[in-house]
Amino acid sequence: MARKRNFKKGNKKTFGARDDSNAQKNWTELQKENEKWEKYYKELGVIPEDQWDEFKKTCQAQLPLTFRITGSRKHAHEVLSLFEEQHLPNLTNCEFEGEVIKAPTRLPWYPENLAWQLDVSKQVIRKNEQFSKVQRFLVVENAVGNISRQEAVSMIPPIVLDVQPEHAVLDMCAAPGSKTAQLIEALHANEDEPSGFVVANDADHRRSHMLVHQLKRLNSANLVVVNHDAQFFPRVKTDKDSNQFLKFDRVLCDVPCSGDGTMRKNVNVWRDWCTGSGLGLHTVQLNILKRGLNLLKKGGKLVYSTCSMNPIENEAVVAGALRHFGDKIKLLDCQDKLPGLVRSQGISNWPVFDKNYVKKEKGDEGTHETWFPPTSEEAEMFSLDRCIRVYPHQQNTGGFFITVFEKIDGDSDEKPKRAGTEEPKEGLVPEKKQKTETGVAAPAPVKKEKLPRDANEEPFxxxxxxxxxxxxxxxxxxxxxxxxxxxxxxxxxxxxxxxxxxxxxxxxxxxxxxxxxxxxxxxxxxxxxxxxxxxxxxxxxxxxxxxxIMKHHMNQTRVADVNLECLKMLLMESFPRFEDMENSHIDDNFLSKMKSLSAGCAFVNVNRGEDKESLFMPLWNGSKCVNLMVCKENTQELLHRLFGDEAALKQAAAAKESQKVAASKVEETPIPAAEEAIPTTEN
Known part of the structure; x- marks a missing residue:
């Protein structure tokens, strides 16, 4: 996936040097042209001629806001019901400046109606009261982890990977983490303690720590984050006393790419795109895919995906892997998956242009054989039409490419190698190469006796x-x-x-x-x-x-059942005294239980019926008072979700906005008006 644009410290010209808003708008629009990009895709012919104008216009337009609801099934459907019952009706037949605004729509292909799209401008979201109310809801629910703001097409790869609770899963290029979060959610879909796990890897040390920040809110004990170049991901031993190596049930290869599928949100792609980007990245992408397939067990599935529309980064990479592994792997037909998703088939023929836009033929100097399309015999065998291409104009999204592999023969167990070097000995780790968008050559290997560890990183x-x-x-x-x-x-x-x-x-x-x-x-x-x-x-x-996890393993000694009235009091009041609670008779059974316990951590359980999620929360039991140990964000979200407290929602949204403003001042990073108070979309 393409790396998100960074707004570096001190870069005051990111959004235009002048204060004039029209000048800034014109500057942005000026960038949404690229002659080589247009010429290349017209010659490629993947977009029908009668759809080209719509395709280009969509690529130049603003990306709609999309989000998905997360969490356990009961929890997710409760948040969905809150959105559908309290917010959606107010957004139907809603007007702004005399025009009817399109209401939010479900993504028809996302399971259980848990993903939504808002085809409205940021101006409407900021200025229309009903949409502004929804915005506050999204900001707060995002902050507590109940929803994830994520680009629609980015949600596809984890769905077709089909992760189950018992699976060992590897995400080879995981940052920034939105797809990894989906993998973890699938692992925990119906089980708090699944037997499987997710290994989330990223080559960039800084981005691997950012990944931790994004995934910690999922509270999964079945996650490990590691920092390796995915091309040379090491073999993993299953046990310290054996010499067996782990094979994964599922592998996600969402590789670094040129990212022209993200040009709706990243204007720099319009300026920087050239045919050389895809050519430079091709070898890295193929190396990552081949390494992922080597780590896949027999019968396992691997998804290869990019946010690029360029076949050099897509079908050419897939064909290279099929050519390398032969009948040990195959592509799966996913036409019956994701009903409602408008898609195009993969292609088996494409031209190859060098960075100067000179057409090349197989065997020309300076070319790689895997850049070129398969022979007619290979094309029939490879079935590249099973690849999925999603274009921006088909359903108002970004562009994406997805392919699902199945491992037929699990015997292959190649160790990772660097071209032109000796195979690294077990326990010796070559220097990692950071995830890039430019396709730079891999550095020469540097063998180290021990894995590098930062001074602030402690052992496990x-x-x-x-x-x-x-x-x-x-x-x-x-x-x-x-x-x-x-x-x-x-x-x-x-x-x-x-x-x-x-x-x-x-x-x-x-x-x-x-x-x-x-x-x-x-x-x-x-x-x-x-x-x-x-x-x-x-x-x-x-x-x-x-x-x-722990609620399933504790006896009831330090657990008290409470009613909703008592819970509301605990959410609204800090350190309520036993004496005051006794006088109000809110929940005598709870009060009696707390008085009988020694000081320290205890728990409240709120049983809300079979169709709703029970709540289990910690509190501190003192000698004369108690205090619910729930952070302020969660407290305000619960007050809104359970008791309809709109004031709590406003306070929580305002607090998040203040945090953003404060953070932007510390980092001296400009915040574009179009993104104010909106959670960041991730690929």
Whole structure:
């Protein structure tokens, strides 16, 4: 996928040097032309002549706002109902400056009606009261992780990959993380504790840390983030005491590309696009795809995708992999998948132009054989028409390319190699190459005896389940033996629980312990226990992000059932006193339970019926008062979702806007008017 444009510090001319808004508008529109791009795609012939004007006009137009609702099935459908019942009716037959505005529409191909598109301008969203109200809803729900603002076509690859809870999944080029989030959600679709896991990799160290920031809100113990060049992703041992290597059930290769499918939101593509970009990236893309197929198990699926429309980056790469692996792999026909998605078939013939737009033939000096289309015999065998092409004008989206592979023969187990070098010995890691858009050649290998580790990166050390501090927690919270107590870890050189104890799924524990000398680990595990006061029975409190797991393993000793009236009081009041609660008679059973417990972390459970998600939240139980331990953003979202508190929604949206403004001032980064208070769209 193409890298999002960076607004660098001090770049004051990003949105035009003059203050005049019309001049800025004209400057932007001027960039939405590229003679070579237009000539190339007309000659390519993938867009019918009678559709060209519509195609180009759509590429020049603003991208609509799209989002998907996330979370467990009950939770997601509750947020969907809130949108459909409280917001959607007000957006139907809505007018702005005398014209009827198009109401939001479902993406018909996205499962369970959980993705939506708003074909309105940012001006309408900012100035129309009804759309402004929806904007606040989207901002707040995005902040707490209930929705993800994501480009529509970017949602396709994880859906066709078909991830199940038991799958081992590799995302080879994961940043910024929107597709990775979909993979994790699929893993947890119906299970809080799936047996599978997701390995999210990115070549760029900075972007791998950004990936952590994006994915932490999913609170998954089944995620590990690593930092490797995807072309040379290392073989992963399944266990420290064996010499078996992991094969993945699912692999996503959403590779770096020239990104002309993103030109609706990235005006720089219009200026920078040339035929040389695709040619330069082709080898890197093919190397990543081949490495992904090597890591795929027999019967597994791999999705190769780009946000480019250029066949040199798409069908040519796919054909190169099919040629390399022969009958060990095949393309799957996905025409029956995603009903409602307007798409075009892949192509088997295309011209090749060099960076100076000179047409080349196979065998010409300076060319690669895999740039060129397959022979007629190969074309019949490869079935490249099974590839999916989505063009911007077909349903008002960006452009995208998607192909699904299946591994027929799992015997191939090639180790990653750099061209012209000896095969790296096991445990020796070549220097990583950052994810780029320019297709620069891979650097010469630099062999290192140990994996590089930044000064602020600590090791992953798993604790003995009988460690005295853990034993306190097991007893205090009544943790059952079904919970994997050997999967608790700390991240400090001493290997002792001092401040935070994390939890990673048992399947990931084996991977982490067996590959300390192979994988550059960036992140794994959710916060399980955090140390607080030392003057109480148990100083460790269970963190919010681990509750979806821990609620299944605790007895009811420190759990109290509460009614909705009591929950509302706990959300609205900080540290309500027992005395005041007793006088108000809000929930006598809850009050009695709290008085009977020792000081420390406890929990409230709100049973809302079979059709709605039960709520399970931590609180602090003191000697004279209690306090619900839910962050302000979540508190305001719950007040709005459960009790219709519109004021809470406004406060939360205003707080997010203030945070954005403050962050932009610190970074000296200009914020375009078109993106104010709108969550960022990711590819």
């Amino acid at each position: 050390v798993f604790l003995d389940p009988k460690h005295p501090e853990l034993e306190k927690c097991w007893s205090f919270y009544g943790i059952d033996d079904k919970f994997d107590k050997s999967s608790c870890l700390v991240r400090n050189a001493a290997g002792e629980p001092t401040r935070v104890i994390y939890y990673a799924s048992s399947s990931l524990r084996n991977i982490i312990e067996a590959n300390d000398d192979r994988l550059k680990l960036i992140y794994s595990g959710v916060k399980l226990f955090v140390s607080q006061r030392s003057d109480i029975e148990c100083s460790w409190r269970i963190q919010n992000e681990a509750l979806q």
